[in-house]
Amino acid sequence: MDPSDEDLLRALAPQVLGTLTRRFGDFDAAEDALQEAMVAAGATWPTRGRPDNPRAWLIQVAQRRMTDAVRAEVARRRRETVAFEREAPDAEVSDRDDSLAMFVLCCHPALSPASAIALTLRAVGGLDTAAIARAFLLPESTMAQRITRAKRKLATLERPFARPGGQQWQLGAVLHVLYLIFTEGHTSTSGPDLRRADLAAEAIRLTRAVRELRPDDTEVTGLLALMLLTDARHAARTGAHGELIPLIEQDRTKWDRTMITEGVRLVTGTLGHGLNGPYQIQAAIAALHARAPRAEDTDWSRILALYTMIERRTPNPMVTLNRAVALAMVHGPAAGLALTAELADQLAGTHRLPAVRGHLHEMAGDYRAAISDYLAAAGRTTSIAERDYLMIRAAQLRSR
Numbered sequence: 001m002d003p004s005d006e007d008l009l010r011a012l013a014p015q016v017l018g019t020l021t022r023r024f025g026d027f028d029a030a031e032d033a034l035q036e037a038m039v040a041a042g043a044t045w046p047t048r049g050r051p052d053n054p055r056a057w058l059i060q061v062a063q064r065r066m067t068d069a070v071r072a073e074v075a076r077r078r079r080e081t082v083a084f085e086r087e088a089p090d091a092e093v094s095d096r097d098d099s100l101a102m103f104v105l106c107c108h109p110a111l112s113p114a115s116a117i118a119l120t121l122r123a124v125g126g127l128d129t130a131a132i133a134r135a136f137l138l139p140e141s142t143m144a145q146r147i148t149r150a151k152r153k154l155a156t157l158e159r160p161f162a163r164p165g166g167q168q169w170q171l172g173a174v175l176h177v178l179y180l181i182f183t184e185g186h187t188s189t190s191g192p193d194l195r196r197a198d199l200a201a202e203a204i205r206l207t208r209a210v211r212e213l214r215p216d217d218t219e220v221t222g223l224l225a226l227m228l229l230t231d232a233r234h235a236a237r238t239g240a241h242g243e244l245i246p247l248i249e250q251d252r253t254k255w256d257r258t259m260i261t262e263g264v265r266l267v268t269g270t271l272g273h274g275l276n277g278p279y280q281i282q283a284a285i286a287a288l289h290a291r292a293p294r295a296e297d298t299d300w301s302r303i304l305a306l307y308t309m310i311e312r313r314t315p316n317p318m319v320t321l322n323r324a325v326a327l328a329m330v331h332g333p334a335a336g337l338a339l340t341a342e343l344a345d346q347l348a349g350t351h352r353l354p355a356v357r358g359h360l361h362e363m364a365g366d367y368r369a370a371i372s373d374y375l376a377a378a379g380r381t382t383s384i385a386e387r388d389y390l391m392i393r394a395a396q397l398r399s400r
Helices: 003-024 027-048 054-070 074-086 098-106 113-123 129-136 140-155 171-186 197-213 218-231 257-273 278-291 300-313 317-331 333-343 352-364 367-380 384-398
Strands: none
Touching (some): 003 197, 027 054, 027 140, 098 113, 098 171, 113 140, 129 140, 171 197, 197 218, 218 257, 300 317, 317 333, 317 352, 333 352, 352 367, 367 384
């Protein structure tokens, strides 16, 4: 199959899944029917050509698969009849993005926030169970059980879909999911590439769509701004051979000024309501980085204040770790190292803590400790790009 067809199928999958699930009310059956439709597309499109309306084609093929199953049971036959009378197949081709309908389903209030996030990452974000488990720092088997339980819970609901904008829509869970999808795209947790452009772009696209529904929500706008300001740096984050380049060493002329301009405009527009939510504050931090023409021009004092503000509102060990870096830039590496020492239990087993400590030890001139921490971090990360960077950093310090 042509790569462009594969990209199209991936983009259409959550939309089609949303349509099928909303119509028939059976999440698992809808997933199976979608997979069969995508297999059929892979078999027929290369020889017959891509249909004029690929989304409608997938819906019709998948719907036929589900209709066959529905006809096997009297109860399902009745539901099929009602569905066909309520909405004709051609009416499915509309302006509504059924990816958002899948968000509504997966973030149903009957599910816990953790289950809603995991299920949405699977159904809308396209992440496999292993990647979701890594995002939550959980065993893959545990995450698989969580997703299965979430599906079963939805199957017991009489009206599982809650409309966007309604009281039942868990906006916080939706934004968390979008943030996790973008994070996985910005810095992939596995594989040879540092960035997964498809996931980053999808997270931005869906966040734009959510903002159309909630244009006055400062956290929605803040999240979109954060994504744009962060993704604007992607061209400078890797070298000629795919090696990771840290923020302080990046060629800032490679940053996407269009994305930065939009991101700064968005976050600035939220300031009239004050700095309240974590995404809005993180966007303000990203804007400070973006506005600094050189690394040494970065306003680390304001960044430290903003991380302190986030930590007070939503305590989180990763926020504290970021604050430790800002603290080191303002008051010296010893201050940052002292703060990271408090995180040993909370971040045990992750590579982030030793990676940051290695950087701070290097700042302090303690190369032996820095090498030890860099190697420890390299042994814990599942990202090949990050592992190579940490190994190279340790080797460079050995040669000094």
